[in-house]
Amino acid sequence: MKYPYENKNNPILSFSDMSRHNLQADCENCFGFCCVALYFSASEGFPVDKDAGKPCINLQSDFRCSVHKSLRKLGLKGCIAYDCFGAGQKVAQVTYGGHDWRQVPKSAKQMYEVFLIMRQIHEMLWYLAESLTLQQTCHIQGELSSMLNETERLTLLSPDSLIELDVAAHRGDVNTLLLQTSELVRSEVQPGQKTSSRHQKTLGRGLDLIGANLRKNDLRGANLRGAYLIAADLRGVDLSGADLIGADLRDADLRGANLTHSIFLTQAQINTAKGDSDTKLPISLTRPIYWSK
Incomplete structure (x- = not known):
């Protein structure tokens, strides 16, 4: 290649x-x-509990999914993500x-x-x-x-x-x-920020930010590697330069958020979050069609 x-x-x-x-x-x-x-389970947003090595009940003989067009309607978030x-x-x-x-x-x-x-x-x-x-x-x-x-x-x-x-x-x-x-x-995003500030002390790798209201936090250049941002409120937040590798964004509210220059973000992460037409994404990612307008 x-x-x-x-x-x-x-x-x-x-x-x-x-x-x-x-x-x-x-x-x-x-x-x-x-x-x-x-391996997957119904509790994680898949069709049913399934052992590794066993075909999904919706897998057809041509290796296509029989419910692919209805994944969201059926609530199969695991498959979507x-x-x-x-x-x-x-x-x-x-x-x-x-x-x-x-x-x-x-x-x-x-x-x-x-x-x-x-x-x-x-x-x-x-x-x-x-x-x-x-x-x-x-x-x-x-x-x-x-x-x-x-x-x-x-x-x-x-x-x-x-x-x-x-x-x-x-x-x-x-x-x-x-x-x-x-x-x-x-470091390029943070020069104007004081490294000893509360922002630096309270935000960092692997944090539990489930359901947190982060709208007033300055997350530019934040280290959010592996952070639990499930259902976090990130509306309108500027995430320029933020490291989001491995961050859990399930149901995180990204409406109006700016992720254009965030790093290590994947389509799978975006697919699990909530956003709208004002959410700015990196050019490598696609806006989910089911996001609000």
């Missing part, structure tokens, strides 16, 4: 161009892996060369395991690719580029090699660069 930043005449093209072709789910070229490989970052079609068409788990049932269990690993790798690619588009990372672009190339190389490994891969160790190496990226971006 040739990434946009490898073009010498145009070093960094828009992240949306890259993600659209390489890191977004293409269900037409997948074999319904997310509907089979994953899930994103494989393009891992499904990679496993289906590249790793297994177009052979599906029904054609080769003896390889089904291995395929599911490989898909779960590939999904993790593709998520890392998403964050690394975004990091490369940020002006603040100009001094670490070499390291980011090398790490992205190495991560992409891993996606081309054989099934056996992928299963043996130490994903946690690689994620640790990737996260080191993502943390550097976060610090570079956030």
Whole structure:
């Protein structure tokens, strides 16, 4: 795969161009892996309780979902939110060369395991690719580029090699660069803020902000990595430069919020939140059609 930043005449093209072709789910070229490989429960917004490796009751013989157009109406928030970052079609068409788990049932269990690993790798690619588009990372672009190339190389490994891969160790190496990226971006947004302020003391990584009213908080450049923002009120809040990697935005109210220059935000996170036509999103993400106007 040739990434946009490898073009010498145009070093960094828009992240949306890259993600659209390489890191977004293409269900037409997948074999319904997310509907089979994953464990899920009705309490988490899925059709029924289902064991990993068992096909969803709504998965058809052509690997399409029979209720896809009615997911929201049926209240299947888990299905709406899930994103494989393009891992499904990679496993289906590249790793297994177009052979599906029904054609080769003896390889089904291995395929599911490989898909779960590939999904993790593709998520890392998403964050690394975004990091490369940020002006603040100009001094670490070499390291980011090398790490992205190495991560992409891993996606081309054989099934056996992928299963043996130490994903946690690689994620640790990737996260080191993502943390550097976060610090570079956030420090540029925060110069005018006092680092010892109440804002810095009360907001940070992994916080429980469930249901919190954050409309009066200055969240520019905030470290919200892994924060629980479930049902939080973020109406009209400026989240420029805020690091939202892994933040739980389920039912968070983003109406009128500005996330244009927030970092490490994914479509899955946006799909679980509430927004409207005034919510500003990064160019790499799509406004859900069910958001209020």
